[in-house]
Amino acid sequence: MSDPNEIRDPGVPAWHVAEEDLRAYGRGELAPPVLWSADTHLMACARCRAVLAEVSDPVPLDDGWERLDAELDAPRPGLLESLLVRIGVADHTARLLAATPVLRLSWLGAVVAVLAMTVIAANSVRAPGTISLFLALAPLLPLAGVALSYGPALDPTYEMAVVSPMHGFRLLMIRTVPVLAVALVLNGLATLALPAYGLRALAWLLPALALTATGLALTPRLGPVLAPGLVGGAWITVLMVARGADDGTLAPYTVPGQGAAAAVAVLAAGFFYLRRDRFDAVSAHPPFTGLPGGGAM
Known part of the structure; x- marks a missing residue:
C-alpha cells in the first residue's frame, strides 16, 4: 500500500x-x-x-x-427455465421448453378464459344440452396447443430448435408433451367446476387423446399445422353430422363413441411411434410449412 x-x-x-x-x-x-x-x-x-x-x-x-x-x-434464464433447472431438467432441455410459444402466459390466459366462459355458461343453464359446448371444445384445446408448439409456421424459435443435436422425435416430444399435460390439467380443473354433471364431464378425455395422437401421427406426412387442422375439422364435422342418444348426447360421448375414441387413441399412438424416424426428415427441412409433401407456400 x-x-x-x-x-x-x-x-x-x-x-x-x-x-x-x-x-x-x-x-x-x-x-x-x-x-x-x-x-x-x-x-x-x-x-x-x-x-x-x-x-x-x-x-x-x-x-x-x-x-x-x-x-x-449470456442469455438470462426466465422463471420457467430456472424452475425446470432446479427440479433437475438439463439446461438445453429447459431452454427448449421455456421457448415453447404456447407455454407462455398469453396462451395459458386465453385457454383459461375460454374454459371459464364455457363453465359459466354450463352452470348458468343446467339443461341436458348445456354441457355439450364444453364437451365439444375441451378435446380441441390440447390439439391446438400441440399444433402451435412445433413447426416453422408458428414457432419463432423453430430454426434454433431443429439445429439442436437431438433426434427430431425427441425434440417434438420435448415440445408437445408438456403442452399436452398443461392442457389436460386445465381441462381437468374446468371439469371440477362442473360438479352437477358428475363423471359425464370427464368424457372429453378419450376424444382429446384420440385427436392429439391422430394429429401427431399425421404430422410427418401433412406437417405440424395442416395435420392438426384436418383432425380438428373432422372432429367438428362428426359433432355436426353424427347423432347420439335420444337425450341429445353427442355421438362421441355415448358408450360406443367412447370405445371408438379409445381405439383410435391407441392405434394412432402406435402409428405415431412406428413413424418416429420420419420426424428427422421433417426437422431437416426448416422451410417445411405443413403442406403435403413438405413444400413451402
Whole structure:
C-alpha cells in the first residue's frame, strides 16, 4: 500500500493496491474480499491500472475480459427455465421448453378464459344440452396447443430448435408433451367446476387423446399445422353430422363413441411411434410449412 504520510490530491484514492496483489489480480488468483476491494479501487485509480498493465501477463488478462464479455452476453434464464433447472431438467432441455410459444402466459390466459366462459355458461343453464359446448371444445384445446408448439409456421424459435443435436422425435416430444399435460390439467380443473354433471364431464378425455395422437401421427406426412387442422375439422364435422342418444348426447360421448375414441387413441399412438424416424426428415427441412409433401407456400 502507499505511504500514509504522502500528500495526496483529494480526488485520488487514499491507498493503492499492493503490487503483489495486482500481479495476483492479473493472473485471476486474487481471492475475496481483497478481490472486491481491488475491483472497486481500479475503477477510480489510474495509477493502479497503469501498474496492473505493467505487471500483468496480457494473455490471462485478455482471457479474463473475454470471459467477462461472454458472461455479460449470456442469455438470462426466465422463471420457467430456472424452475425446470432446479427440479433437475438439463439446461438445453429447459431452454427448449421455456421457448415453447404456447407455454407462455398469453396462451395459458386465453385457454383459461375460454374454459371459464364455457363453465359459466354450463352452470348458468343446467339443461341436458348445456354441457355439450364444453364437451365439444375441451378435446380441441390440447390439439391446438400441440399444433402451435412445433413447426416453422408458428414457432419463432423453430430454426434454433431443429439445429439442436437431438433426434427430431425427441425434440417434438420435448415440445408437445408438456403442452399436452398443461392442457389436460386445465381441462381437468374446468371439469371440477362442473360438479352437477358428475363423471359425464370427464368424457372429453378419450376424444382429446384420440385427436392429439391422430394429429401427431399425421404430422410427418401433412406437417405440424395442416395435420392438426384436418383432425380438428373432422372432429367438428362428426359433432355436426353424427347423432347420439335420444337425450341429445353427442355421438362421441355415448358408450360406443367412447370405445371408438379409445381405439383410435391407441392405434394412432402406435402409428405415431412406428413413424418416429420420419420426424428427422421433417426437422431437416426448416422451410417445411405443413403442406403435403413438405413444400413451402
